[in-house]
Amino acid sequence: MTQLSIIQHGDAAAVVIPANLLEAAGLRIGDVVDVTLSDRQLILRPNEDAERRRQIEEIAQEVLERRRDAYQRLA
Numbered sequence: 232m233t234q235l236s237i238i239q240h241g242d243a244a245a246v247v248i249p250a251n252l253l254e255a256a257g258l259r260i261g262d263v264v265d266v267t268l269s270d271r272q273l274i275l276r277p278n279e280d281a282e283r284r285r286q287i288e289e290i291a292q293e294v295l296e297r298r299r300d301a302y303q304r305l306a
Contacts, residue, residue: 233252237244253259256275263278276284295302 233249235246235248237246239245248258256277258264258275258277264275265278265280265282267274267276
């Protein structure tokens with residue numbers, strides 16, 4: 232595991248991500264990422280992955296709502 236420091240960046244804070252970690256994550260300077268906070272963990276995802284995940288979650292929710300009665304009978 233790599234340990235990085237949080238640094239001051241104007242009125243905000245920043246973490247400098249080494250080039251090898253960016254490359255391993257499939258990210259480049261200038262890419263837009265989706266940031267999620269989960270159990271005190273910051274999760275960064277390439278924006279297109281985040282959009283795809285959001286669409287899948289919406290579709291799954293729609294299916295669950297349409298089939299709710301059938302799923303409850305099966306439970």
